[in-house]
Amino acid sequence: MDGFEGTGLACIRSDRIVFAGLDFAVSPGGALILSGPNGSGKSSLLRLMAGIASPAAGEIVWNGMPVSKDPERFFAQMHYVGHRDAVKAALTVRENLAFHAALRGGRAGRTETKSNIGTDINGDIDRALDNVGLAPLADLPARMLSAGQTRRLTLARILATPAPLWLLDEPTIALDYRAVDRLRAAIAAHRAGGGMIVASTNVPLGIDDAATIDLAAHAPEVDVVWGDDSDDPDTGNSP
Amino acid sequence: MDGFEGTGLACIRSDRIVFAGLDFAVSPGGALILSGPNGSGKSSLLRLMAGIASPAAGEIVWNGMPVSKDPERFFAQMHYVGHRDAVKAALTVRENLAFHAALRGGRAGRTETKSNIGTDINGDIDRALDNVGLAPLADLPARMLSAGQTRRLTLARILATPAPLWLLDEPTIALDYRAVDRLRAAIAAHRAGGGMIVASTNVPLGIDDAATIDLAAHAPEVDVVWGDDSDDPDTGNSP
């Protein structure tokens, strides 16, 4: 069965249950938004999904096969963008991107998605930089980028090498409205090509047909801190 | 003359003029929003205002006295919140906050603003933590905070010790809607007490009566980069 699923997931961080009994499913072309207040576990869930941390309970399945069986095969099919930018200040913008492309090029699923652009890696990198509006800055050291430009560089990463699954942790942070527009367009194109997306966000991403998981609803009862937040409309992205 | 002003400011970063000929003025109770696309110089301007960097041209004046004359006197009257959180992972939440409070307590203008809460520093810290919703986490090491919780801790800093001027660089980043509401309330209270605010932001902060400076309009002519952005409604915060 194609798609990305998880059942009965639980996450424990430093002896506290962040969430438990959480299920999710994304099918090709689908999108999933994670919402919930600060500290409700959005990032934690994304890290479980990406295989950076392993769940305290439950199982994550990629195309019918548990991820834990052959993690590397899964890693090759996926992009993860976290809170931190993984940008090296001493390297130029292009070098930063080329490194990540080469790193993920290892067994990258070149034919797995229609958003595949070509096999010429340098062309891909140029195109990705152009796409996020960093092409003219390509040869500057990344140290000279502003916060939003750095975030754009991070997002260029997911455009430079194709992968069917994108896991994005608050991708819009520090972006201006124009860059957010481009991100929306990229997401739409990715999904149109059969790609899947899971994104956490505190601001509306404008993906209207996405399913939403509210992390606050999966918190264990004892935690009254966030208890009354779950039904607020401002959280955005609810269908 | 009371207030915070700058005239003819210019900023050069690595041989490029980011902006030039920029004037601003904030009077007690006033607010100023810096807008403009990524890389237009919002953060750079705030760093000039805070005295972290010095302007390539122009002068900044606090209560009628050039800041460069007696920087420390000015520093004692101001809070600056940058892109980075200055939170030490090894210390607990309370220890982090207590450190910053002590650091700024040096000559802090205790009587300079009506939002002054009291002289008991521990009480101030507890109140600030409570205000940003971190009171239950006060004794956890900061390493265990989520991105939004870390940002809340940073904002607690400006509540813990009173100062008439707040310089905030994208304060809402990573915050959920609830924390943003609290921030809005804190800003309103601060201004009601005669405090001043300068904030940069890519998302609307909802301060309706604030003056706005569009950084794109102050880019040097060669730099038409950001020229066509200035009249876009999405940038928000225009009066």
Add this chain to the structure above:
Amino acid sequence: MNGFFALVGRDTRIALRQLSDTMMVIVFFVIAAALFPFGVGPEPNLLARMAPGILWVTALLAAMLSFDRLFQNDYDDGTLELLVIAPQPLWMTALAKIVAHWLTTGLPLLVASPVIGIMLILEPSSYGVLMLAMALGTAIISLVGALGAALSLGSRRSGVLLSLLVLPLVIPVLIFGAGAVDAVIGGFAATQQLLILGGLLMACLVVCPWGCAVALRLAAE
């Protein structure tokens, strides 16, 4: 393998961004060694006796100074998470970082050691063995140091672990490395010491990348 070379390339590039960075290891090595005459006094006989020891201690120190940053930067800026979920075995990633470290630190140390030999009036006959022992020794130090650096990421108790685990591992390198040179100076063959160093290197090649991988995965989590 793509990722392996990309990583080696990136790390060496960051280090070589300007040639002066690699030069710096050499210069440090020379300066640190030159301090001993100031402490001990300028008598040539005494210095010559101490030369092998001084050489090895300063080389180790120069290497130590560079471990600090080996994984720390990647850990702080979030690159480590991406390395952990790169589609290649994590031990290979770790090995790539170790190779890059050796190229940018071990190799310059190796090249500089004859210079220091001259300054400390080391017996001329011992240079061959010195270089050989240094080649083995710096490789072991890169491997063990990387393990230490990986272990000391993140958790608090690991620091103590680091010193308890890694530094004792490096002592044999110091002893046999300095011993090999001493042996030649004393007119004996250094085969035994070199063989032991070779054996240590083999063991480290098996254990350290694997240990690094486990430690890195833990640190990212």
Add this chain to the structure above:
Amino acid sequence: MNGFFALVGRDTRIALRQLSDTMMVIVFFVIAAALFPFGVGPEPNLLARMAPGILWVTALLAAMLSFDRLFQNDYDDGTLELLVIAPQPLWMTALAKIVAHWLTTGLPLLVASPVIGIMLILEPSSYGVLMLAMALGTAIISLVGALGAALSLGSRRSGVLLSLLVLPLVIPVLIFGAGAVDAVIGGFAATQQLLILGGLLMACLVVCPWGCAVALRLAAE
């Protein structure tokens, strides 16, 4: 003054939380010093002769391991900007960081040095002067090292660059520090050397916090 003590408190607390850095310095000190008996051979006379020099050089080199982090973390996480705009003179802030560094590195080195003295069969009569000279010397090293750390902040490879800046500057400390102990062993009074060390400390107390402050402001910009 509030901010001064807050900073000293915070830095020592962080160092105690993650004991690894302090441990590392001490363990390196002990191991490096312990190496020389292996390198030189266990003749007590020879060792005793070299002991003061070895002690001082290894202490200095061990201290080098710790400067790397002195301002780097604050620089990376944005704390440095806040220190620069704190409402107290920046040299006082710098001095607070230096004091904290001495408490977490200089003091442990001081405490560990008698142990190493015993290992190297140091003349028993010289311990008093050794400790006194070490106290002065480690303080100078902290001051000069902090200056180096501040100057090299934000550069590539700052660990090694730093030692390149600092080591040549502290050669007098080494000479008079080892000289003081040598004098006592030789049956002379060490007053002169100690006075010179004291003078150096005074000079550094004036110059280094100021230099640090200028350098930190530059780095934050």
Add this chain to the structure above:
Amino acid sequence: MLHRFANPTRFLRLANAVLPWATSLTVILIGAGLYFAFGASPADYQQGETVRIMYVHVPSAWMAMFAYAFIAVASAVGLIWKHPVAHVCALAAAPIGACFTVICLTTGSLWGKPMWGTWWVWDARLTSVLVLFFLYLGFIALANAFDDAARGEKASAILALVGAVNLPIIKFSVDWWNTLHQPASVTKIGMPAVHSSMLIPLLLMAVGFTMLFVVLVIVRARAELADRRINALRSARIHAETAQSGA
């Protein structure tokens, strides 16, 4: 661009005027010095022909020290009066000074082998030259360690000042250290009264080396200024391109 590039023009005008004179003086003085040194002056009765090394060794030793003093003064001017050209001159002088130091060390070594039978001894004077060399290296490494040239020049200026304060202390402590430990057997460097047939070429070479230093500093400073202008223009263009392509 703004103030940073305003005053170099005056410096450049002066430099261009001085350069031809300084160059010809260098050629004449060093040429004459070499002629006297290798042709007209006698070999030493004790040291033989090797004494001719002196005519390079001693002037370069002097220049090594002079160049560091120059750097310290230029750094002070740069830091106090914020004159950008002063920093450029300090940076330009550093590798030249380091070269003179290396020449002094190598010629000394080459001389030492026949005279003392060893390339190196830990003599006080030798050692302080070595330390001076380390100080040069530190200065150069620090100046080049940053992406931002302005940062590197200010940081290294502070280092140069601290180093200048420390240099006499080092010299004095090394003297002291050496007389304490050193067995008297090692030949002391030093000369009896210098004969004028040696003094004249020595002085010619010394002044010639000084002119050479001036020439090299001017050439390097000019190149550095040109390089900065290119960089400024390039980065302005990069950002202008960002303009066209949009964000």
